[in-house]
Amino acid sequence: MSEPAATEIDLNAAFQSAIAHHQAGRLSQAEMLYRVVLQAMPNHPDANHNLGVIAMQLGQLDQALPLLHTALVNHLGHGRFWLSYIDALLRANRADEARQWLEQGQRGGLAGPEV
Structure with a gap:
């Protein structure tokens, strides 16, 4: 197996392991593995998003916002990324920005009970 393929498999394994740790509440292990990815x-959207969610869980909004923003702008079609970023903006008392992102998302088709 070539080196790039092995690296891709290793990164996928690290990402899957990070998700398992995250779901089990082992946030420090999940954080470390997301950072490896x-x-x-x-610009890995899911790793940025999930690491941002951990930062939010830990009350670290200054760290969460750029991660969640990176996830969103690299995968605009993922509604969960929009909602997480808007939620983080609201928690950071940045309601005007949250409103702007919400309106942009709605123009792009963001809908549903969570919105």
Whole structure:
């Protein structure tokens, strides 16, 4: 197997392991593994999003916002990314920005009971 393919498999394994740790509440282990993925792939939408969610869970909004923003702008079609970013903006008392992002999302088709 070539080196790039092995690296891709390793990153996928790290990401899947991070999700398992995250779901089990082992946030420090999940955070470490998400960061491994982001070192190799800084714009990985799911790793950015999930690491941002952990930061929100820990009350670290200053760290969560750029991660969630990166996830959103790299995968605008994912409604959960919109909702997480808007939620983080609201928690950070940035209601005007949250409103702007919500309106932009709705223009792009963001809908549903959560919206």
